[in-house]
Amino acid sequence: MSDLERIQGSIQQLECTRTDLLRQLAELDKRLETERALYAQLRNQEVAIERLPNELLSMVFGGAHASLRTNRSGRADLDALRFLVDTSRVCVRWRQVVLHTPLLWNSIVMTVPPDFREHQEPQEYLEAHLKRSGDAFLDMTFFAETENPLDLDLFFTIIGLHAKRWRRVSIEMRSATIPSIQPHFKYLEVPMLKHFSINIWETRDGRGPMSPRTAYPDPKPQIFLDGAPNLSVLRLANAAIGHLHPNSTSVTTLHLGGWEQAFFTWPQLKSLLESLPQLQNLSLHELCVRHNTRDPTHEPAPIHLPHLQNLRIHKPFTPVERFLPLFTVPKLERLALNEVENFDCTEVPSVTHLTMEGCPFDDPQFQNLISAFPNVQDLTIDASAYLFFDSDALSATTPTYPWRFLKTLTMRELTPGDVVPFTLMVLKRKRAEYPIETLRLDKRSRNVLRLKEKLETLNDHTKIVPFDERELWPPGRGYDDPHDLV
Numbered sequence: 001m002s003d004l005e006r007i008q009g010s011i012q013q014l015e016c017t018r019t020d021l022l023r024q025l026a027e028l029d030k031r032l033e034t035e036r037a038l039y040a041q042l043r044n045q046e047v048a049i050e051r052l053p054n055e056l057l058s059m060v061f062g063g064a065h066a067s068l069r070t071n072r073s074g075r076a077d078l079d080a081l082r083f084l085v086d087t088s089r090v091c092v093r094w095r096q097v098v099l100h101t102p103l104l105w106n107s108i109v110m111t112v113p114p115d116f117r118e119h120q121e122p123q124e125y126l127e128a129h130l131k132r133s134g135d136a137f138l139d140m141t142f143f144a145e146t147e148n149p150l151d152l153d154l155f156f157t158i159i160g161l162h163a164k165r166w167r168r169v170s171i172e173m174r175s176a177t178i179p180s181i182q183p184h185f186k187y188l189e190v191p192m193l194k195h196f197s198i199n200i201w202e203t204r205d206g207r208g209p210m211s212p213r214t215a216y217p218d219p220k221p222q223i224f225l226d227g228a229p230n231l232s233v234l235r236l237a238n239a240a241i242g243h244l245h246p247n248s249t250s251v252t253t254l255h256l257g258g259w260e261q262a263f264f265t266w267p268q269l270k271s272l273l274e275s276l277p278q279l280q281n282l283s284l285h286e287l288c289v290r291h292n293t294r295d296p297t298h299e300p301a302p303i304h305l306p307h308l309q310n311l312r313i314h315k316p317f318t319p320v321e322r323f324l325p326l327f328t329v330p331k332l333e334r335l336a337l338n339e340v341e342n343f344d345c346t347e348v349p350s351v352t353h354l355t356m357e358g359c360p361f362d363d364p365q366f367q368n369l370i371s372a373f374p375n376v377q378d379l380t381i382d383a384s385a386y387l388f389f390d391s392d393a394l395s396a397t398t399p400t401y402p403w404r405f406l407k408t409l410t411m412r413e414l415t416p417g418d419v420v421p422f423t424l425m426v427l428k429r430k431r432a433e434y435p436i437e438t439l440r441l442d443k444r445s446r447n448v449l450r451l452k453e454k455l456e457t458l459n460d461h462t463k464i465v466p467f468d469e470r471e472l473w474p475p476g477r478g479y480d481d482p483h484d485l486v
Helices: 003-046 054-069 076-088 092-099 120-132 149-160 178-186 266-274 363-372 383-390 416-431 443-451 455-459
Strands: 107-112 138-144 166-176 195-203 233-238 253-257 262-265 281-285 310-314 334-338 353-357 378-382 408-412 438-441 463-466
Touching: 054 076, 054 092, 076 092, 107 120, 107 149, 120 149, 138 149, 149 166, 149 178, 166 178, 178 195, 262 266, 353 383, 363 383, 378 383, 383 416, 408 443, 416 443, 416 455, 438 443, 443 455, 443 463, 455 463
Parallel strands: 107 138, 138 166, 166 195, 195 233, 233 253, 253 281, 281 310, 310 334, 334 353, 353 378, 378 408, 408 438, 438 463
Antiparallel strands: none
16 A cells, blocks of 8 residues: 555544534534523523413513603613513523513504515514414504505505504604595494594695695595594694594594694684583693684684693694683693793682793783782793892782792793892792792703702792602603603
8 A cells, every 4th residue: 555545544543533522512612502491591591580370471571661761861662672672582481471461562662664564674663563462452652654555555455454453553744645544444343442633744745834824624524434432542644734633532642743733723723622521631732723704803703621630832823812711611720831922811719720831921921820810820931031039929029919829830941140039039928928839840940049058048948849850741641651742
């Protein structure tokens, strides 16, 4: 045998040995992986949480998931979804619990992207939530970036198949063709629906932002024609007004978001509001109302709202004095004015809670406010109301002591220049024996008062409560409303 043949044989033998060793190593790795998995499983069983039955483990996951969703940070929904993904990767059992707990998947927050019809990922995301949520109710929030009718048609078809499970649905859209949207909602059965919000920024009818305003179509039922028996919260904004009104008289909270291209006639607004006999909360955003008369002596018919308790007015296009005095509201308790430039109204003695934000009224308008609401007990203001600190109502310097029932004052965004008059106002009311019993201050106001060495002074004369969160509207809402217009 030559040296060449001998070496070649040796190489072949070594390669065979190497192959055998690699096979044994692979088998060893597989056994090691199996043993490690078994060890980890046995170790996990020693952990206290692993002794919980699946039902309790599901409740633990649900509580953690809910706490993340109710966090008011902008990342709440992303953090909640990441929690589900990370938790499902801990072990096989946890994955099965996560995937088979419907209440972990029944809240959907999603952007419908352009070319939704062509991309599988957003469709799979939506379908996964709908499938894993089983027969649980659905709380869904959508923003439709796409303006393609084919994308919107597919999207509404997918969610419409689960309409019987809808509980809260909020939809905001950049643009839509109304005739293509209506059929998707027209005959849906929504027995569980409690909250429905739809905001369509603009339509594809060729009208631009500089087009003259036209009247909304007369409000009449156009969607859910078979009824929405449990619908209590309704928001119609921009182009949705006049086109997507549900067939329901059970609404207790109504949000109307005015559109820059349209206006309400007074009979339209009257018809819409009075068609809701259980209405308790009304929010009017950028409302434009025209009385449609050239006769200055003509008095429009009042709007009767016998059960209304909370009214919020935000950036009205039509001055408040043109419509608020025409509301008959015997049970109105709370009024919120946001970015209102002028004010005048007839007396409404039932109002006890008043909120003003971004309302730079002058002294005569403040006096109108005082006369209109003489029984205010709880007042919320911000820095725009700086002239208010010297008014008779707060300082109690007149013999009649207006607003003598005022007990709680909430101050936001107090400026350094207003610290002295604000402090004097609180002290004057106490000396007049009409004290502010509770003073709620946000962080900025507390810091400004502390820097000016007035915080301790006020603390000696009234109860100071830190108050940094924004108040929910209406009070007692109990859940997040991501598409609120204010």
